[in-house]
Amino acid sequence: MVIDERKLIETVFAPLAAGAPGAFGLRDDAALLPVFDNEDHVVTVDTLVEGVHFRSHDPADTIGRKALRVNVSDLTAKGADPFAWFLSLALPATTPKGWVEDFAAGLAEDQARYGLDLYGGDTVVSPGVVIISVTMVGRCPAGTSVRRFDGQSGDLIYVSGTIGDGALGLLVDDTARMAGLKAADRRMLNRKYLLPDPPVKLAMVLRSYGRAAMDISDGLVNDLGLMCATSGIGARVEIDAIPLSGPARAALAAQDCGLPDLLAGGDDYQVLAAVPRDRASAFEEAARRVGVAVSRIGRFTAKSAGVGFFDGEGEAIDLPKSTFRHFG
Amino acid sequence: MVIDERKLIETVFAPLAAGAPGAFGLRDDAALLPVFDNEDHVVTVDTLVEGVHFRSHDPADTIGRKALRVNVSDLTAKGADPFAWFLSLALPATTPKGWVEDFAAGLAEDQARYGLDLYGGDTVVSPGVVIISVTMVGRCPAGTSVRRFDGQSGDLIYVSGTIGDGALGLLVDDTARMAGLKAADRRMLNRKYLLPDPPVKLAMVLRSYGRAAMDISDGLVNDLGLMCATSGIGARVEIDAIPLSGPARAALAAQDCGLPDLLAGGDDYQVLAAVPRDRASAFEEAARRVGVAVSRIGRFTAKSAGVGFFDGEGEAIDLPKSTFRHFG
Numbered sequence: 001m002v003i004d005e006r007k008l009i010e011t012v013f014a015p016l017a018a019g020a021p022g023a024f025g026l027r028d029d030a031a032l033l034p035v036f037d038n039e040d041h042v043v044t045v046d047t048l049v050e051g052v053h054f055r056s057h058d059p060a061d062t063i064g065r066k067a068l069r070v071n072v073s074d075l076t077a078k079g080a081d082p083f084a085w086f087l088s089l090a091l092p093a094t095t096p097k098g099w100v101e102d103f104a105a106g107l108a109e110d111q112a113r114y115g116l117d118l119y120g121g122d123t124v125v126s127p128g129v130v131i132i133s134v135t136m137v138g139r140c141p142a143g144t145s146v147r148r149f150d151g152q153s154g155d156l157i158y159v160s161g162t163i164g165d166g167a168l169g170l171l172v173d174d175t176a177r178m179a180g181l182k183a184a185d186r187r188m189l190n191r192k193y194l195l196p197d198p199p200v201k202l203a204m205v206l207r208s209y210g211r212a213a214m215d216i217s218d219g220l221v222n223d224l225g226l227m228c229a230t231s232g233i234g235a236r237v238e239i240d241a242i243p244l245s246g247p248a249r250a251a252l253a254a255q256d257c258g259l260p261d262l263l264a265g266g267d268d269y270q271v272l273a274a275v276p277r278d279r280a281s282a283f284e285e286a287a288r289r290v291g292v293a294v295s296r297i298g299r300f301t302a303k304s305a306g307v308g309f310f311d312g313e314g315e316a317i318d319l320p321k322s323t324f325r326h327f328g
Numbered sequence: 329m330v331i332d333e334r335k336l337i338e339t340v341f342a343p344l345a346a347g348a349p350g351a352f353g354l355r356d357d358a359a360l361l362p363v364f365d366n367e368d369h370v371v372t373v374d375t376l377v378e379g380v381h382f383r384s385h386d387p388a389d390t391i392g393r394k395a396l397r398v399n400v401s402d403l404t405a406k407g408a409d410p411f412a413w414f415l416s417l418a419l420p421a422t423t424p425k426g427w428v429e430d431f432a433a434g435l436a437e438d439q440a441r442y443g444l445d446l447y448g449g450d451t452v453v454s455p456g457v458v459i460i461s462v463t464m465v466g467r468c469p470a471g472t473s474v475r476r477f478d479g480q481s482g483d484l485i486y487v488s489g490t491i492g493d494g495a496l497g498l499l500v501d502d503t504a505r506m507a508g509l510k511a512a513d514r515r516m517l518n519r520k521y522l523l524p525d526p527p528v529k530l531a532m533v534l535r536s537y538g539r540a541a542m543d544i545s546d547g548l549v550n551d552l553g554l555m556c557a558t559s560g561i562g563a564r565v566e567i568d569a570i571p572l573s574g575p576a577r578a579a580l581a582a583q584d585c586g587l588p589d590l591l592a593g594g595d596d597y598q599v600l601a602a603v604p605r606d607r608a609s610a611f612e613e614a615a616r617r618v619g620v621a622v623s624r625i626g627r628f629t630a631k632s633a634g635v636g637f638f639d640g641e642g643e644a645i646d647l648p649k650s651t652f653r654h655f656g
Binding site for chain 1: 356357371452455
């Protein structure tokens with residue numbers, strides 16, 4: 001296939017921009033981004049590289065959806081509601097037309113799911129692999145978004161959803177290590193790897209009750225370390241309080257995987273939040289109202305205490321920061 | 329070199345974000361983009377690929393500067409003043425540290441030149457070549473930006489600067505065709521290829537007097553064709569009125585290059601504008617006041633007349649749409 005950029009824009013990408021007046025049907029070189037009274041714009045950029053952030057054989061539609069979801073995840077954790085995005089797509093000239101169509105079908109599906117519109121972008125030829133860069137814009141009432149570096153000693157540590165499923169979803173496919181897993185569990189974990197499910201409704205809860213937040217994309221150990229480092233604090237996590245899915249518990253019990261796989265594997269796309277103690281019950285109640293599971297897993301401490309993970313006997317557990325070092 | 333993303337951000341990129349409070353020193357995953365009362369945000373994305381949009385041996389500092397300038401060029405042509413940008417950088421793991429430092433030094437220089445601040449981005453490993461994607465945001469009074477597709481039959485056609493120098497700058501380096509050129513002219517043309525010089529001050533003139541505008545990045549023939557196609561009009565260009573630089577005229581006279589090289593070669597990064605006849609003198613006067621050279625090269629016509637280029641005798645000249653088909 002020789003990719004014709006103009007045709008690609010007209011037939012594949014322009015339909016994704018149909019709901020955005022400021023995108024002008026992608027007939028211009030630049031977009032008019034809506035600005036809302038008394039609201040802030042929160043912007044994030046996340047880039048996925050074939051062979052690093054997704055596998056060549058992953059279904060094209062889930063690759064597109066994941067490219068959106070990792071950015072939705074970033075904005076959710078900032079307390080912002082995503083509404084606009086821009087795509088820079090580097091495609092090998094040999095990319096089959098069907099791949100691009102499936103990729104776009106996935107984008108369309110998740111645009112509807114998350115209330116997003118494509119506002120613009122650029123498509124270029126890649127002499128190497130597929131590289132997908134998404135710039136996404138979210139909105140929130142002025143002054144209400146939360147940062148990564150504002151955690152304080154004494155705040156409680158919360159995470160959303162369950163931890164480690166995405167990392168296991170990658171493992172079940174790539175190794176025979178977890179042969180004991182039921183087929184249904186295997187599929188569920190793999191699905192979580194392919195299609196993270198960021199808790200978008202937690203955004204409004206975070207802006208009311210969160211002190212600091214970030215999404216967990218590189219593993220809980222690494223990202224908690226980042227929040228502590230940038231906030232100038234320490235943390236004490238009770239490992240037994242970390243929420244695990246049924247399949248993850250089963251794999252752990254069967255010694256098919258270890259804690260490092262779950263807590264340092266990456267691809268969670270859940271929220272890590274610092275919540276002041278006196279807002280904790282309101283935070284939990286608000287999360288329950290919007291239907292997002294949150295778990296209190298420990299508390300932030302003075303920086304001097306470091307970042308520690310403790311078992312039920314109060315013993316410190318040594319965990320690597322990451323079991324998989326992808327660059328970026 | 330094994331590139332450490334965090335170190336790269338702290339030492340190389342964070343200084344570029346120092347002037348932007350909403351970038352938080354790149355210590356967060358997302359930025360707060362300023363919103364201005366009664367102003368629009370105009371956003372563009374342009375991606376440069378090594379070997380396609382720049383050459384591997386181009387100086388790293390000019391590659392960075394060009395990545396900014398092609399986006400500045402897009403916004404200028406929309407009547408917007410650029411102020412914020414986001415970088416997605418895909419780098420081979422073997423990229424020398426010095427290359428990245430030179431690249432960033434170029435970015436710093438042009439940030440100062442254009443009043444830009446880095447607000448965020450992502451750095452990833454590229455298994456192939458360097459790919460640089462920039463998302464840039466400009467501002468203008470609400471409702472004043474100009475589109476590509478609003479040209480009308482009867483409007484006058486204007487271009488800024490001179491046409492064809494960038495394309496010749498690529499030719500002088502790559503072929504022996506233009507051996508007759510003086511060394512100084514050769515350097516000047518090459519410089520124009522490496523470092524386009526978008527007429528930023530024309531933005532305010534366009535929002536007052538322009539009806540439609542776009543930047544010329546893929547050659548005058550191609551881009552005028554695009555403006556006509558999207559506006560549903562035709563055009564009649566007087567070739568003798570197209571502004572050429574001294575070196576371009578010399579190369580043309582010596583038959584070292586032909587009109588197609590100049591008019592369909594690309595890399596101009598000048599403005600193409602449709603100006604209503606009754607605003608033409610005000611447009612010219614305003615351009616003069618801000619020190620941007622503009623030339624009237626013809627007029628837009630009914631769509632049925634097509635897009636034609638005519639010589640001094642009124643003969644139609646056949647020109648290819650492009651002498652160089654890069655994809656994107």
